[in-house]
Amino acid sequence: MPKNLEKFNIVIVGTGGQGLITLLQIIAEAALFEGYEVRTSELHGLSQRGGSVEVHIRFGQKIYSPLVSQEKADLILGLEMQEALRGIYFANQKTKFLLNKQIILIPLVKNLTETEILKNLKKIGKVILIPAAETCQKEFNTNVVAGIYLISLASFKNLIPLKPNSISRAIKKIIPEKYLELNLKTFKLAKVY
Amino acid sequence: MEEILLNKPGPEGKPTASYGVNKKIILLGNEAIVRGALESGVQFVSTYPGTPASEIGDTFFKLSQSGKYKGHFEFSTNEKVALEAGIGASFSGLKTLVAMKNFGTNVALDALIPFVYTGTKGPTVIISADDPSCHSSAQSEENTRGISYLAHIPTLEPSDSQECKDFVKLAFKISEKFKIPVMIRTTTRVAHQRMPVKLERLPKTAIPKGKFVKEPKRFVTMPPRVLEMKKELLEKIEKVKQFSEKSKINQICTGRTCVNSGIITSGVAFLYVMEALRELNLSLPVLKLGFFYPLPEEKIKNFIKNPAPASGAGRGLKKVLIVEELEPYLEKEIERLVYTGWREGWSPKLQIFGKSLIPEVGELKPEIVSSAIAKFTNKKYKFANFNLKFPILKRSPQLCPGCPYWLVFGAVKKAVDPKKVIFGGDIGCYMLAGLPPHFLQDYLSCMGSSIGIAHGIKKATSPASAIASAGKQKLITFIGDSTFFHAGIPALINTVFNQSNPLIIVMDNRTTAMTGHQPHPGAPLVPNGIKIEEIVRACGVKNIKIIDPINQEEFIRAVKKFLEKSEVSVIIATHPCIFVAPKNA
Numbered sequence: 001m002p003k004n005l006e007k008f009n010i011v012i013v014g015t016g017g018q019g020l021i022t023l024l025q026i027i028a029e030a031a032l033f034e035g036y037e038v039r040t041s042e043l044h045g046l047s048q049r050g051g052s053v054e055v056h057i058r059f060g061q062k063i064y065s066p067l068v069s070q071e072k073a074d075l076i077l078g079l080e081m082q083e084a085l086r087g088i089y090f091a092n093q094k095t096k097f098l099l100n101k102q103i104i105l106i107p108l109v110k111n112l113t114e115t116e117i118l119k120n121l122k123k124i125g126k127v128i129l130i131p132a133a134e135t136c137q138k139e140f141n142t143n144v145v146a147g148i149y150l151i152s153l154a155s156f157k158n159l160i161p162l163k164p165n166s167i168s169r170a171i172k173k174i175i176p177e178k179y180l181e182l183n184l185k186t187f188k189l190a191k192v193y
Numbered sequence: 194m195e196e197i198l199l200n201k202p203g204p205e206g207k208p209t210a211s212y213g214v215n216k217k218i219i220l221l222g223n224e225a226i227v228r229g230a231l232e233s234g235v236q237f238v239s240t241y242p243g244t245p246a247s248e249i250g251d252t253f254f255k256l257s258q259s260g261k262y263k264g265h266f267e268f269s270t271n272e273k274v275a276l277e278a279g280i281g282a283s284f285s286g287l288k289t290l291v292a293m294k295n296f297g298t299n300v301a302l303d304a305l306i307p308f309v310y311t312g313t314k315g316p317t318v319i320i321s322a323d324d325p326s327c328h329s330s331a332q333s334e335e336n337t338r339g340i341s342y343l344a345h346i347p348t349l350e351p352s353d354s355q356e357c358k359d360f361v362k363l364a365f366k367i368s369e370k371f372k373i374p375v376m377i378r379t380t381t382r383v384a385h386q387r388m389p390v391k392l393e394r395l396p397k398t399a400i401p402k403g404k405f406v407k408e409p410k411r412f413v414t415m416p417p418r419v420l421e422m423k424k425e426l427l428e429k430i431e432k433v434k435q436f437s438e439k440s441k442i443n444q445i446c447t448g449r450t451c452v453n454s455g456i457i458t459s460g461v462a463f464l465y466v467m468e469a470l471r472e473l474n475l476s477l478p479v480l481k482l483g484f485f486y487p488l489p490e491e492k493i494k495n496f497i498k499n500p501a502p503a504s505g506a507g508r509g510l511k512k513v514l515i516v517e518e519l520e521p522y523l524e525k526e527i528e529r530l531v532y533t534g535w536r537e538g539w540s541p542k543l544q545i546f547g548k549s550l551i552p553e554v555g556e557l558k559p560e561i562v563s564s565a566i567a568k569f570t571n572k573k574y575k576f577a578n579f580n581l582k583f584p585i586l587k588r589s590p591q592l593c594p595g596c597p598y599w600l601v602f603g604a605v606k607k608a609v610d611p612k613k614v615i616f617g618g619d620i621g622c623y624m625l626a627g628l629p630p631h632f633l634q635d636y637l638s639c640m641g642s643s644i645g646i647a648h649g650i651k652k653a654t655s656p657a658s659a660i661a662s663a664g665k666q667k668l669i670t671f672i673g674d675s676t677f678f679h680a681g682i683p684a685l686i687n688t689v690f691n692q693s694n695p696l697i698i699v700m701d702n703r704t705t706a707m708t709g710h711q712p713h714p715g716a717p718l719v720p721n722g723i724k725i726e727e728i729v730r731a732c733g734v735k736n737i738k739i740i741d742p743i744n745q746e747e748f749i750r751a752v753k754k755f756l757e758k759s760e761v762s763v764i765i766a767t768h769p770c771i772f773v774a775p776k777n778a
Contacts, residue, residue: 015588024387028219032389038219039353039464040387045244045329045708049622051590065468066353066386066461070560071576085585092577106588108629124579 005036007060008161009068011090014079014147015104016050022174023077023147024055029170030155030162031059041066052083075159076125079147080104081117088124095125098154100146102133128159130193136186145186152190164191197228197252198261200395217389222379223248225354225390226320227256229361230290232393236264236315236401237282239275241679242708243294244329245384246322250292251709263398268711271640271679272297276304276319283308283315283374284412285403288365292320295335296639300680306344307414308374310422312429314411315403316368318361319346323380325518325556331624332639334554336519337378341486345426347433348376348486349442350460354388356442360483363442371433373426378485380518382461382556434487442483443492447501452477453508454570455500457493457527458516459485465562466516472563473572478510488526497531497541514569515547518557524548589628597702597768598623600742602631605669605698607745608752615650617643617670619681622707623700626671633671641680643670647695648688655693667756668695674725675705675713682728688761689733696755697763699725702770710772729763736762743768 010027012020024040031038038059056068071092078084078099087097099121105111121127132150133143148171154160155167168187175183196218220228226249230238240250256262265282269275272293279291293301298321305319321337324330341348347367351360357379364375414422437443446467458466459482466479478500480493495502497510515524524547531543550565551557560576567574592598601623605611611633618624618637627634636646647670654666672681677699688695705711715722729737736758738751748766755762 016590025219028387032217032219038388041382042385042387043328043381044247044385049590049593049625049707050588052588062471064464064471065559066382066388066464067559069468069472069558069563072560082586083588088579088585091579106586109586112586 005060005161007058007063008075009073009090010057010075010077010160011054011068011073011087012057012077012079012147013052013054013083013087015083016053018053018079019144019147020053020055020079023151024057025174026148026167026170027057027151027160027162028059029173030166031057033166033169034162036060037063039063039066052086054086075154077147077150077154079150081114082106082112084121085112085117088121091125093125096159097121097125097127098150098159099127099129100132100150101129102143102146135189139189140182140185142182145183148183148186149190152187153193156191156193197224198231198256198395199392215391215393217391219387220354220358220390221248222351222354222357222384222386224252225357226292226361226377226379227252228390228392229358230318230365231262231395232358233362233365234288234396234398235290235365236287236403237279237289238264238266238292239269239278240267240292241269241272241275241297242705242711243297243322244708245324245379245381246292246294246297246320247708247711248384249320250711254711263400265401268713270714272301273304276301276308279317279319280304280308282403283313283317285315285405287315287401287403289315289317290320291317293322294330295321295323295337296330296332297321298337298340299335300640302340302344305340305346305374309344309346310414310419310426311412312372312426313368313374314372316365317374318364318368319374319376321376321378322384323378323519325380328381331620331637334519336522338485338522339520341376341378345430346374346376346486347371347430347484348378349483350378350485351383351483352459352461352463352481353383353386354390356483357383358390360442363440367433367436370436371429373429373433380461380556386461430487434489437484437487437489438491440484440489443489444481444483445496445500445502446479446481453511454513455480455496455510456514456516456566457482457496457523459483459523460518462516462518462557462562465557465559466566468559469563469566473567473570473574475566475570475572477570482523485522488523490530493527493530494534494539497543509541510543512544512546512569514550514566515545516551516557516562516565517547520553521548590625592622592625593771595771596622597742597766597770598625598700600745600768601671601698601700601748601766602626602633604742604745604748605633605752608749609667609669609756613667614756615666615668617647617668617695619643619670619672619676621673621676621700623671623673639680640676641672641684643672644681644684644688644695644697647697648684648691648693651693651695652691669752669756670695670697671700672697673706674699674701674703674715675711677725678714678723682732685729685734685761685763686732692760694758694760694762696752697761699729699763699765701725701765701767703767703773704770706770706772710770716773725765729765734761734763736760737765738763739765739767741768742766
């Protein structure tokens with residue numbers, strides 16, 4: 001990747017409990033490994049009890065704001081498809097949506113279908129739909145690592161200007177020993193997508 | 194976690210080695226506060242958890258548990274008690290840090306104001322974390338900066354993690370130099386921001402031993418001495434102001450081209466300003482204020498008179514934009530400086546913009562600041578504003594699957610007709626009672642208030658002659674175990690003392706769940722915490738039941754029975770949070 005990258009803006013959207021802060025930490029460490037300035041923003045407390053969550057990661061040569069500006073995201077990572085719509089606020093015509101093909105139902109209301117969601121997202125940016133949760137479930141009998149799968153895939157497919165090696169180094173740094181093997185396997189699985 | 198203690202200087206080019214000085218590591222704002230305190234050699238830390246300040250206590254707790262931090266650390270019963278503990282430590286000569294969220298500062302205020310009068314012996318720093326937009330704060334969108342004026346407490350506002358660390362160190366130095374406590378006010382986007390922070394050396398630590406030396410003239414606030422103290426305090430503040438005038442944390446970030454327009458800003462808003470100037474391709478002079486109180490008034494005036502001193506001849510500003518979150522404290526102060534300038538022969542023709550372009554409600558965002566600066570400089574800044582044909586669904590926070598509160602709410606709904614009963618809410622996970630599918634919350638205010646307000650409602654709605662009967666409007670309150678210890682007990686005593694009959698359900702899940710599962714007096718790390726039922730009984734309550742809500746029938750029966758009582762009743766619903774380790778359950 002060119003070192004003259006001015007800035008790269010990522011917004012991750014999902015629901016509380018999907019591990020958004022861990023993904024944020026991994027991307028931030030990977031960006032630091034590559035010598036970039038990096039700033040992130042996240043929310044804790046009641047705001048993460050299963051409700052809608054969004055976290056912001058920005059890296060590049062000079063970064064001031066920890067928050068991504070409206071319509072200024074380069075990459076929107078949707079860990080849940082309905083939540084991905086929330087990312088539209090940060091999207092422009094060049095924005096890429098990298099989506100986990102998974103809908104977590106919201107109780108007591110009419111939920112949106114995959115077709116409806118994709119139709120709307122495609123009007124705005126480029127959409128890449130990945131069956132991350134399904135793939136991980138099949139391979140590891142758990143989809144808790146779907147997010148790790150997505151960010152690993154993003155680095156292998158150049159959707160995120162960070163080397164896969166930096167992502168795997170960051171995984172080793174951030175993920176506790178107990179879960180490291182599963183996460184590294186997930187990283188490798190994303191390579192062969 | 195280990196990284197926060199890095200200290201050894203190491204060889205170049207060994208990225209994973211345990212070298213630390215001058216190394217940059219990514220820290221959360223709150224972790225950077227901890228590192229700053231450690232680099233300052235902090236010896237006594239007390240806190241009550243509250244988002245967005247919780248990770249300060251959590252980090253010290255872990256360091257303390259693992260023996261890596263040798264000073265005193267405690268989760269206190271509430272913020273007032275935490276500050277009082279800190280005051281005692283300071284009076285005994287220890288370097289002290291007390292951390293809390295904004296509302297905690299309100300609870301601690303009674304202890305804070307006299308502490309600024311007496312001043313410190315051991316340097317003392319108080320962290321207060323605001324939450325603009327109320328991401329994790331139910332009760333109000335508080336701007337704690339008002340307390341700085343009320344208490345005359347010097348206050349610093351960091352913008353990011355690096356400044357969190359640097360400002361904590363500076364705050365300890367100011368406290369040491371002027372013998373006054375210093376407050377650091379963060380906000381969610383500072384406390385929960387991550388960035389690489391440059392580490393400096395950690396001092397050698399030993400188990401601290403304070404010594405209280407009697408100095409009644411210094412530590413006793415009583416008239417007539419207290420008025421002398423106030424005079425001394427105001428003199429002290431004048432000296433801190435002189436320090437603030439010279440301090441580098443109030444800095445001019447001068448643009449290359451001076452165009453008669455400048456910006457004054459502080460906190461996280463500074464970062465949005467810098468981002469906006471880049472976005473709009475502008476280079477205006479910016480005065481960033483690290484001190485909120487006392488303000489460096491001369492520096493501000495000089496900035497207005499000559500915003501680009503480096504560029505040679507001074508041309509004064511014609512327009513200034515003040516970019517600050519929430520209430521316009523800076524704006525009012527700067528207006529005062531400018532509009533009273535004539536007294537010293539200074540009458541600038543300056544237009545002041547602030548809340549006319551920047552919202553007073555809700556946190557700032559980079560796009561809000563960019564739009565405001567664009568308007569301020571007559572530039573264009575437009576959004577595509579993609580119009581979706583359907584609304585994006587709102588996903589509310591939920592009680593965790595398996596949370597015992599589901600059982601309590603379920604039983605209550607079976608025991609009574611929710612339409613006919615008043616439900617009092619309090620601060621904790623159980624305030625989700627107000628959301629679907631529960632709808633069991635008719636009022637919500639501050640910590641412990643479910644009981645205090647319940648008493649008032651019961652007295653107001655039951656005429657004195659009818660107090661012997663149950664009263665027409667029945668009332669049930671929900672209050673958590675940690676909240677009960679924090680502020681519920683005096684309110685409970687009041688229901689006994691002044692005779693009212695709400696049904697109080699203490700949601701005892703054996704932890705302080707919402708803020709990240711911290712211990713509390715009823716659920717300490719060691720066995721034998723203080724038993725809630727013993728406190729309730731000692732307060733004079735006669736109708737008490739301890740029920741695991743898994744026993745639904747028993748719970749329903751107790752609710753029905755207690756609602757008919759003419760005195761206050763308490764059900765302690767004991768069932769551990771799903772995240773609590775069995776030893777504490």
